[in-house]
Amino acid sequence: MRSISQRAPLLVPHTLVTQLMALYDYPHPSQRGRIIRGYDRPHAVRTARMCASVATALGHGAERVRQYQIACLLHDLGRAGLDRQLFGKIWSWAKERGIPTRPREWRALHQDTRYGRETEAFLRYYRKDLEAAGIAMTPWAKEQVEMRLGYSRRLARRLRTVRPAIKKMGVTWAPWMQQVMLYYYYPEKLASAKPWVRQLAEILVACEQFEAYSNQRRGRDYYVRKKETLVDAFAYLETLQQDGILSGAVMGALRRLTAQGEFDAILEEARGCAFTRGERRALRAMES
Structure with missing residues (x-):
């Protein structure tokens, strides 16, 4: 069994992660020289770690998963400057x-x-x-x-702005990376995408929402939610599966890895407290 530190790892160097997270910083619109620090960067990092684990479990190759994790790290770039x-x-x-x-x-x-x-x-x-x-x-x-409501448009603007910086980091940005970032709000944009791109997009939605439903800060600020529960998280993912947004393969892999404890440390960090014994038992039974 892998140690906690080896579970759902970052596949890109920490220096690159730091550089990518800085792209979330945004100049204040009315206070010259002031920067609005990117909101909830840890959410992006946790989501990217989970996504890479699920993608690997579903058989995607190492180089593709590494590039995918970079896209996942920037999946909220269209919200840079969130007040x-x-x-x-x-x-x-x-x-x-x-x-x-x-x-x-x-x-x-x-x-x-x-x-x-x-x-x-x-x-x-x-x-x-x-x-x-x-x-x-x-x-x-x-x-x-x-x-x-205009996330696609805003993401495109932000990517145009930061693409020179991304290139300087040595990152090759492919069109499919932007596609997977848009899937949650715009599933229709992937109607003709290759199956592997669609699957990576589904993984991002599943992991991002699972983390978000466990994220105390994001729940308070973004979702106007007072409490985080695992039951609510998977209930919402199941509605996305019923709506055709998530496939059985992606849901199955997420459940299996969750049951194996792959995401325990990530989810506890997101919620700001440890799981209760009952919650841990529920997680271990997630695959059954």
Whole structure:
């Protein structure tokens, strides 16, 4: 049995990880010289570690998995500059009113919305209500909306900005890496992707959501959640499987590795406390 330190490892040098995490830093829009430090970098690192383990378990080769882990480290790049207070206000307000917060859910409810213009539609519908609630829809506030409803567009802008820096790091950036980063919000963009790309995209969604549902800080700031439970995490993943977002192969590999204890240390770090005996028993039985 592998030691805890060997489980779900980083496959890229720590110096490169540090350089990649710095790409999440964002210049403050109104305070010259001030940098908004990338939000919840540890989430990106934990997710990337989990993704590489699942991809390896499903038979992807070492070099592909290494490149994939780099994409996973940057999977939240489209949210660089996230303003915790303002972002939280906008999306708490939306959640309380049952307003969709993801592009595909928005389009399902508002079918007249032009594809790729979900941010504009949200502002058209709710600008006055938000401002009446004391949330001024400044350009910076619109950016916080774009981080969810316009994620593809914002990610593309950020990648264009940082690609020269990525190249200097010696990283070869392939188009499929951006594809897998978009799958959760835009599964339709991978409709014609190669099966292995689609599978890597599914793995990222499964691991990112599993970590996020165990992440105390992210639950409070991003999901407006008060408690993290393993039951809720897998219940949500099962709904994604039912919706055709996740395959049985990916879910099976995630369950198997979870049952083997591959992610225990990662999940405990995310939630900020150790598992109870009952939770640990539940994890060990995850595959059965």
